[in-house]
Amino acid sequence: MWGYLWIPILFSLSKEFSSVEAQSKILLPSQRQRQQNDAVSSLSVLVPRCPVPDSKLNYRPVIGIVTHPGDGASGRLNNATNASYIAASYVKFVESAGARVIPLIYNEPEDVLFEKLELVNGVLYTGGWAKDGLYYAIVEKVFKYGISPETLQKNLDLSRFFKMLTTSADEDNKVYVSTVQAYDYPVTAFQWHPEKNAFEWGSSAIPHSEDAIEVTQHVANYFISEARWSVNRPPAQKVLDNLIYNYRPTFCGKAGKGFDEVYIFT
Numbered sequence: 001m002w003g004y005l006w007i008p009i010l011f012s013l014s015k016e017f018s019s020v021e022a023q024s025k026i027l028l029p030s031q032r033q034r035q036q037n038d039a040v041s042s043l044s045v046l047v048p049r050c051p052v053p054d055s056k057l058n059y060r061p062v063i064g065i066v067t068h069p070g071d072g073a074s075g076r077l078n079n080a081t082n083a084s085y086i087a088a089s090y091v092k093f094v095e096s097a098g099a100r101v102i103p104l105i106y107n108e109p110e111d112v113l114f115e116k117l118e119l120v121n122g123v124l125y126t127g128g129w130a131k132d133g134l135y136y137a138i139v140e141k142v143f144k145y146g147i148s149p150e151t152l153q154k155n156l157d158l159s160r161f162f163k164m165l166t167t168s169a170d171e172d173n174k175v176y177v178s179t180v181q182a183y184d185y186p187v188t189a190f191q192w193h194p195e196k197n198a199f200e201w202g203s204s205a206i207p208h209s210e211d212a213i214e215v216t217q218h219v220a221n222y223f224i225s226e227a228r229w230s231v232n233r234p235p236a237q238k239v240l241d242n243l244i245y246n247y248r249p250t251f252c253g254k255a256g257k258g259f260d261e262v263y264i265f266t
């Protein structure tokens with residue numbers, strides 16, 4: 001009796017699953033592109049193919065992350081005056097899109113920093129960050145404080161350099177520029193935190209919805225896809241010697257404020 005009752009239920013469930021599966025196959029980015037092209041040329045059958053790797057692209061991208069002064073935890077972890085830190089969420093963000101991280105410790109001797117810059121294909125400046133994949137220009141942290149779209153447009157230096165991608169409203173409903181991208185350089189700056197949604201849990205203001213996680217992943221994928229255009233091919237051993245895997249992060253999420261994990265450099 002029960003078996004008889006159960007079978008149709010299972011059957012209808014599995015039917016439902018298989019139709020869902022048919023609609024949302026997991027596709028590689030290159031296949032998605034092809035599917036769009038196929039749709040345009042009215043070829044309705046998707047033939048899954050993997051393209052040959054593009055020899056122009058660097059499939060072993062390395063990203064430098066610049067450290068910030070302090071321990072990232074208001075002295076709970078380290079009070080050394082020369083301490084600096086990287087929130088581990090930035091590292092995970094970069095890794096999730098297929099790259100490795102070298103910490104750029106801001107107060108290290110300049111020659112050491114320049115040597116490390118030779119090893120990377122892009123740079124992430126935390127806390128209002130910017131990136132740099134192709135050329136390697138030094139990026140200024142222009143957007144430490146919010147500016148309105150009007151202010152950006154009126155400032156010709158800014159508006160000629162940056163295209164406004166998004167605006168947001170603050171708690172007082174004042175609109176500020178929240179994402180900008182350079183017209184002529186591989187530089188994008190965010191006045192929000194794409195890395196937190198998937199990797200930080202200390203504040204209830206951080207969204208963890210599926211949409212929010214996709215935003216994190218999408219921005220990471222975009223960042224690293226730009227870095228793959230970098231022609232820099234650093235020596236493998238030197239990269240290994242400087243990777244963030246030579247350091248250990250500290251879990252500080254139990255304090256319930258700030259970052260969940262941080263790397264501290266002293």
Ligand SMILES: *[C@@H]1O[C@H](CO)[C@@H](O)[C@H](O)[C@H]1NC(C)=O
Nearest residue numbers: 071074075076077078079080
């Ligand atoms: C850092 O200094 C503060 C204030 O003196 C103190 O409360 C805290 O325990 C210190 N942190 C560490 C890791 O020693």
Ligand SMILES: *[C@@H]1O[C@H](CO)[C@@H](O)[C@H](O)[C@H]1NC(C)=O
Nearest residue numbers: 080082083105107108265266
């Ligand atoms: C920080 O200070 C310690 C102790 O004086 C020193 O050993 C270390 O090299 C310094 N680190 C940096 C990054 O300046």
